[in-house]
Amino acid sequence: MRERTQPANRWLVLAMQVALIAAALLAWEFGVRAGKIDPFFFSAPSQIGVTIGGWWQHGYILRDVYVTMEETLFGLLLGGGIGIVLAVLLASNRWLGAIFVPFLVLFNSIPRVTLVPLFILWFGFTLWSKVVSAVVLVLFVVFFATYDGIKDVDPTLVANVRVMGAKRLDVMRHVLIPSALTWIFSSLRSAVGFSLIGAVVAEYFGAQAGVGYRIQYSEAQLNTSGVFGGLFILMVLVFIINLFLQRLQRRLLVWKPVDP
Amino acid sequence: MTIISLAGVTKTFDSGYTALRDVNLDVAPERFVALVGPSGCGKSTTLSLISGLDRPTSGAITVRGKPVGGITDGVGFLFQRDALLPWKTVRDNVLLPLQLRGVGGEEARSRVAEWIGRVGLRGFEQSFPYQLSGGMRKRVALAQTLVYNPEILLMDEPFAALDVQTRNLMEAELLTLWQGSRKTVIFVTHDLEEAIALADEVVVMTAGPGRVKARYDVTLPRPRDIEQVRFDPRFTELYSQMWNDLRDEVLESYARANAAG
Ligand SMILES: Nc1ncnc2c1ncn2[C@@H]1O[C@H](COP(=O)(O)OP(=O)(O)OP(=O)(O)O)[C@@H](O)[C@H]1O
Ligand SMILES: [Mg+2]
Numbered sequence: 001m002r003e004r005t006q007p008a009n010r011w012l013v014l015a016m017q018v019a020l021i022a023a024a025l026l027a028w029e030f031g032v033r034a035g036k037i038d039p040f041f042f043s044a045p046s047q048i049g050v051t052i053g054g055w056w057q058h059g060y061i062l063r064d065v066y067v068t069m070e071e072t073l074f075g076l077l078l079g080g081g082i083g084i085v086l087a088v089l090l091a092s093n094r095w096l097g098a099i100f101v102p103f104l105v106l107f108n109s110i111p112r113v114t115l116v117p118l119f120i121l122w123f124g125f126t127l128w129s130k131v132v133s134a135v136v137l138v139l140f141v142v143f144f145a146t147y148d149g150i151k152d153v154d155p156t157l158v159a160n161v162r163v164m165g166a167k168r169l170d171v172m173r174h175v176l177i178p179s180a181l182t183w184i185f186s187s188l189r190s191a192v193g194f195s196l197i198g199a200v201v202a203e204y205f206g207a208q209a210g211v212g213y214r215i216q217y218s219e220a221q222l223n224t225s226g227v228f229g230g231l232f233i234l235m236v237l238v239f240i241i242n243l244f245l246q247r248l249q250r251r252l253l254v255w256k257p258v259d260p
Numbered sequence: 261m262t263i264i265s266l267a268g269v270t271k272t273f274d275s276g277y278t279a280l281r282d283v284n285l286d287v288a289p290e291r292f293v294a295l296v297g298p299s300g301c302g303k304s305t306t307l308s309l310i311s312g313l314d315r316p317t318s319g320a321i322t323v324r325g326k327p328v329g330g331i332t333d334g335v336g337f338l339f340q341r342d343a344l345l346p347w348k349t350v351r352d353n354v355l356l357p358l359q360l361r362g363v364g365g366e367e368a369r370s371r372v373a374e375w376i377g378r379v380g381l382r383g384f385e386q387s388f389p390y391q392l393s394g395g396m397r398k399r400v401a402l403a404q405t406l407v408y409n410p411e412i413l414l415m416d417e418p419f420a421a422l423d424v425q426t427r428n429l430m431e432a433e434l435l436t437l438w439q440g441s442r443k444t445v446i447f448v449t450h451d452l453e454e455a456i457a458l459a460d461e462v463v464v465m466t467a468g469p470g471r472v473k474a475r476y477d478v479t480l481p482r483p484r485d486i487e488q489v490r491f492d493p494r495f496t497e498l499y500s501q502m503w504n505d506l507r508d509e510v511l512e513s514y515a516r517a518n519a520a521g
Contacts, residue, residue, distance in 0.1 A: 159313050160343035162331055164357035164408065174356065178347040255347045255388040 043224040048232060051225040060214065065237065067210040071127060071199035075134020076192060082135070083142030084184065091150035091180075092172065101147070108140040113201055120206045130207065134198030141191045142184060149183030150176045182256070185249050192241055200234065211237070263289040263412065263444050264310055269319035270469075271305055279305045281469035283319070290442040294455035296506060297465030297473075298513035303448040304340055306470070307414040310446070311337050323412070336410035338401055338418045340448075344389045350376065350400050351385040357408040375403035378433065380426075394421045399430070406437065413438075413445045420450065431458060432486045439483060452506060456480075456498050457489050464505045467513035474505050 025045045031037035032044040039047060055061045086104075090097040116133050123129035157175050166174065203212025211234055218226025264287040271280040279302040287293050295303050308314040309321055312332040321328045323335075344353050354375055358368040376382060379399035389397055398421050405413070419427045435458060438445060449455050455462045459478050466473045476498060480489055489495055 156339055156341045156343045157345060159308075160337070160339060161345075161356065161360070162313065163311050163335055163337040164404075165331075165360040170360055174345065174348075178345070181347075255349075255390065257390045 039224075040222075041224060043228050047225040048228045051223075051229040052232065055214070055229065061233065063209055064211045064214050065233065067207075068196070068199055068203065068212065068237070071130035071134060071202070071210065072192070072195045074127070074131040075138055075195040075198055078131060079135035079138025079195065080142045080184075080191060083139045084146050084180075086139075087143050087146030087150060087180070088172070088177070091147050092168075092176070104140065104143060108144075112136050112198070116202050116205050119202065125206050125208060130199045130202040130210070133202035134195040137194040137198040138191050141187055141194055145183040145187035145191075146180045149180030152183075153179040182253065185252055188249065189242060189245050192245060193238065196234075196238065196241075261288050262286040263324055264446070265320075265322045266306070266309070267320045267322075269309065269316045269321060271302070271309065271314070272317045278469040280309075280316075281471055283471055285463065285472055287444060287446065289444055292438060292445045292447065292458060292460045294459035294462045295446060295448045295465065296450065296452060296455050296462060296502070297470060298467050298506075298510040299450070300513065300517075301465045301468045301509070302470030303465065304416055307337065307416055307446065307448060310412075311335050311414055313337075332412070334411040336405040336408070336413045338405050338413070338415040340416035340420075342389070342394075342397055342401075344397055344400055344404070346389050349386050349388055350381060350392070353389070353400055354403045354407050357404060361408060363408075371407055375407045376400075379403045380429075395423065395426055398422060399426075402430070409441070411443060413443050413447075415445065415447045417448055417450065419454070428486050434458070435482075435484065435486065452499060452502055453490060456495055456502070457484065457486055462498075462502060464502060464509070467509045467516065473509060474502075476502055 028037065028042075029045045032039050032042070037044075052061070055064075090100055090104075112133070115136065116129075119129045119132045123132060153176055157179075158171055161171055161175055199210070200212035200215075203210035204216045207213040207216075211230055214233075215227055215230035218224075218230060264285070266283050266285040269280055269283040270278065272278045283302075283306065285306075295306065297303055305314070309316050310323065310328070310332065312328045312330055312335075323332050345356070348356065351372060354372045355368060358364070358371065363371075373385075376385060379402055381396060381399055381403070384392065384396070389400070392400065398418060402418060419430055422430060431454065437443075447455070447458060452462075456478055462476045462478060463472055464474045464476070465471065478498060480492060480494055
């Protein structure tokens with residue numbers, strides 16, 4: 001059970017977090033200025049800022065973010081779709097489940113990064129090599145969440161609707177899928193994260209645009225400011241996406257007691 | 261005339277535990293039968309078998325003369341455990357059985373509204389189950405079960421979670437309803453008083469593996485006043501007879517639980 005303690009004041013927490021970040025950045029900056037930190041290896045916040053500013057002026061940032069988001073979104077939709085359909089199929093048929101789930105567990109244990117060069121070989125420097133890299137990550141996250149969600153459903157709920165006259169498809173629609181949706185939504189944040197990782201890693205291996213490409217390009221130039229700048233953009237992106245997903249989850253799961 | 265018949269029914273679970281052994285029970289149509297017995301004696305299992313949710317290991321179960329296979333038609337089952345769909349509002353939960361039966365539109369709407377009113381939950385139509393108390397959830401479940409007017413009602417300790425006043429109200433409402441529509445009811449309860457007050461017939465089961473130990477006809481006149489009937493001398497007499505039977509089984513059940521634990 002959750003304790004009903006006084007929640008920490010949001011604004012105070014936020015202020016402390018901002019202060020912490022500012023302190024870290026200042027220490028970094030002054031470390032560089034005082035000659036304690038070598039900017040060639042570690043850059044400096046001001047240089048990163050300048051680099052990002054330069055990118056902005058060239059119109060790189062919007063284009064990179066757009067490209068990366070497009071890949072992420074496709075990866076999410078495709079991987080999520082396949083994951084859900086597969087889970088519904090394998091969870092609702094004993095035979096299919098028994099035969100195929102072990103294979104999925106096996107595939108899931110492959111370090112997907114090692115496959116990315118293959119995808120680039122197969123699909124070229126296109127959108128699809130990135131999407132497939134994202135899909136092979138997202139698919140498993142969503143599959144296992146959905147599969148567990150369906151398997152975990154309270155048998156009393158199924159019994160209840162069956163007595164009321166539900167056929168297989170009705171049980172699916174009114175009980176299994178809504179129950180799995182809870183799990184799918186709670187896996188959504190990690191699914192988006194994985195999709196983004198898949199896309200960025202694939203960009204890193206070969207692309208003409210995208211945040212991952214920007215990082216790789218900077219690295220090739222030994223431009224540490226560019227690497228950190230790319231990572232910074234990535235962080236901001238994930239932060240905004242999470243904020244949005246949190247809102248979405250709260251709206252979609254109105255029937256759940258509020259999360260702690 | 262029998263509508264529900266169990267003949268030599270034995271149920272052994274996969275775990276190897278035998279919950280019911282050689283149960284014989286005939287229920288006449290439109291009878292109100294109460295099933296009492298110590299905890300774990302197989303009352304819920306019996307209802308589960310009659311509803312067709314589970315199959316007996318041996319023996320025959322027939323409903324309306326037909327052997328049970330698949331889910332039994334025209335049965336309403338009020339589960340002992342919470343069975344409302346947590347993602348549906350009160351209204352949508354009550355609407356669901358009608359939806360599954362293809363009843364829609366104005367008729368569905370008015371029946372849902374009527375039943376939500378009858379269980380005293382007007383104003384809570386848009387609430388989700390987690391926002392209701394245990395007793396309120398039970399009442400929603402009752403509305404959900406009765407809204408489609410099943411001919412046979414299986415009720416598994418439906419009022420155990422309610423406070424005494426609500427409980428009396430619901431019992432009275434159930435009797436009124438049953439008298440109006442003459443359903444066949446099998447009503448599981450721990451509470452002997454409740455069993456006698458409501459039923460035409462009380463079946464006492466033995467400690468697990470459950471068998472039918474005794475059956476009593478409750479000849480108290482109807483319509484009954486749920487509160488007054490308890491003061492009827494025949495009530496007290498029946499009560500002490502049944503309690504004699506039941507006490508032995510309850511003690512037996514405790515002794516076994518202690519020996520096992
Ligand atoms: N699925 C199952 N697998 C194994 N054993 C089970 C299963 N369901 C019930 N049992 C056992 O069968 C016995 C009868 O269970 P049942 O739920 O029918 O009891 P009950 O009479 O309804 O008890 P209570 O009054 O406590 O609800 C119990 O000992 C229980 O542990
Ligand atoms: Mg029970």
